[in-house]
Amino acid sequence: MRVSEEASVVVLELTRAEDDMAVEEGNGSSDNLLWVSLYLSDDFFNSTGAVGTRVADLDGGRVWVPTHDKPGAAIMLAAGEPGVAYVPFGAVDVETVWVFVPMAGFVQVEVVDREQAADAGVDLEEVEAALEEMGTDSSLAGPVGLETFTRALDESSSTLTTQEEVVVTLASDVTFESDSAELTSEAGSQLEVVAEQVRRYPGGGSLSIVGHTDDVDEEDYNQGLSEERAQAVSDRLGDLVDLGSWDVDVTGKGESEPAVEGTDDQARAANRRVEITLTPTEGTDSQDSASSAAPSASADPSASGSGGLPEAYGPVGRGPEGVTVPGRKGDGELSVVLEQVTRAGGFLLGELELTAGPGGTGDSGSTFLGAWLGDERAKALSNPRGEGVALDTTAAASGLTLLSGGERVFPTDYLPPGGDKYTPLTERGLGFGLKEGMVTRVCVAWPDTGQDTVVLDHESRTEDGDYAFRLTDVPVVEA
Template identity: 45%
Template sequence: MATRVEVGPLVRVGARSVLRLRLTTEGERIGVAAKFDGWAGRVYTMQGILVMSLTEPEARVWGETDLSSIIAKPWTEEEGIVLMPTFGEVPAGLESVTVLLPNLGLVTGVPVVDAAQAEFDAAGAIEEAEIDDSIAGPFVLSSFTAAADGSSETSTGDGTVTVTVSGDVAFAVDSAELSAQADAVLAGVTEQLGFYPSGGAMTITGHTDDVADDAYNQGLSERRAQAVADRLGALTDLGSWSVTVVGKGESEPRVEGTSDEARAANRRVEVLAEPSDASEAESARRVMRSQGPVPEAQGVVGIGARGVDVADPGTEGTMLHIALPRVKRVGSWLVGNVELTPRGDDMLTSIDRFRLPVPLSEQWRGIVAGAGTASFTLLQGGTRVMAAQYESPKGYIPATTIRLSATAEGGTILLGVVWPDTGQDTVTLDLPGYGQKDRGVVARLTDIPVEE
């Protein structure tokens, strides 16, 4: 039987806050043990639950701070189970939040109230919690996009923009001479820089693979970085930017290993921009993302509300029904609940079926592995828009379900996702798979309406 959940309110208690969750079911039990796991490395906790202020000018994320086990939480058939995840302090003027519940979906408009208005003992919940403030946040929500052809990718952070250019596209083999395709790729960099007329500081860093010796690779990385800097200076006015050019050789691989795929990901040039005024960019960035053709679908295609059926690559005899009936615009973000329904044998949740291909998967390396939902991307013209992200003490984390939870046969899992607003009336959800044959789920859902 499906688990039902009542969410809210979020209660301010001094410098902390507490969220009330009530879970009920018509079945014989409620399986919450691994449902809410997150990125902090502690199992059977609620650390995967996120509170987000998506309507604020600078959207922020609060991580759940109570690392006590929820295995022994009491429940009854009449009342279900009541959970009290804890968070850091939310601003006094914040009236509502969006809550992401791993495997149970994403809920908008959850009210925020003071302790005097709460109908439960929020202070008592804090006293019983095992709080770790190092994971509390708040963290700034940002975007992560990539050219659908794999030539470049763009990650925005707290006041920074990083564009990673594929060395195999921008340069001839074993050379610092720019290729015929380089200008088309670097045009994406100049567009990003053009979003910030006030300029700022920029660092251009070259990287190589581990073929050849250290000294040769160091020199090649420096020459490639300088070539990019020189060409960017010819393509656009860098007068308002303070430019630093460095080479790292093979010393900072993006992907570990010596496979062709890993080495290709490590051959790159990274352009890190730190704008003087980061607020100048958002509206122009949406227009830029919509340019270029939508890539051809590589797997099954269906309408978002109807969904598609795909064979589960991790469980023989199981089909997965995937649907996304709608998404909702909240501030400068889109939110949606991807519906995942296994049909057949029980779905193994330890399988890495929704992973992004290399090198995109390296953005969240060590965070989403084994059973995450990182591959739920939107297509906007020739741009792949990944889930929104935030920078935690462990690195960038996607605003998605970090770990799939087991479900009874036929039960639907709601996988909430937050994306940057694409500015469209309808969106396309694309699951690209690993980029290798028979690896991961490959599917596309189209004509998904955007509701206000």
């Protein structure tokens, strides 16, 4: 509901079921009061209010975050008790939006004006009092763009798509022979990823190719090698696709701009790279494709270039039927079902149903859900982009990916106003566990891959298959 020219509010009506299990049997507080904010909160470190709620314009690829200065009091409900939560946002300039309510779902709703409050059953005076108590941070009011991050299944490249540009990062250890600017036999498939991106924007624009090295050799040598590698990529790319409508700039940065800090083997491998940035004249929405900016669609959702699907280290089953995932070292058990995903705008919306088996989610239900659903390949406290310490994704479902066109498609994400780390549009408050028999829902949004069915994959950090699972043949339905 629009409450002014500068502000809007989402009104959540909450009711705890009459026959809800006693809190001491599950999660919550004493006196059988359910700590609702634990599920509707923003992240692992904030468990008050309902500020995990998000408002999205999926047709426009935008999301609004709450504008509260204070998140509000904790929401506690007894069995059968109703309640209400008010979540403030900035001005919403469309008539219909999607609201993401953590652990509940994605709901498409009409945006109404304050004059319609009574017709909508909303107490306007109560709304205004709640908003005044929470305060407003106007720096959070504007919408931000939803973006796409993918990683090649062989980890040879990653692709980031914003509303203005596409950045493809090639791992030099795959692209080039060691200590050389000579392309390897594997470089062809890497550069075809870039060529496909170029073909999507026939209107052209600017194209930047920048080589980077690690810090092992002398600075002057590294500078020269980075320039030679960037030129080699440019030359081969020109053989694969017409660059006539693009203003191409080829440079090298040597060791001066590392992707990550550190001198261990993993850090140095990440720093040896070539970054190709496409900035289409008319923006990334101008692409000449029926699909979104995610990987190109395929008749077979499992198709992934010449390599097929990566090996599955955990249980595999059809999404509507689900799989049962064992906990680490056999501690706990979790059943996961994904009946379908919903296509809305340029995105796919999924709602997974999770049921805890014997042992719950581990240690009799004390192991938090984020450990089961996070990005297992990310460094500790980092996000899938590897952006260092990103504490608000510590308990996020950021590891629920789609496999498409040879790439792993991560949940769509966004850079919050004033933020410096990207945040996924999915659950971020999974800092709790489930005891045996408990059921919950986990929601996630991905870029649209343009397919009729999708494959959801949660990979493991090790070949032991801890928390790994795969759901195939998940049907895509229209909103």
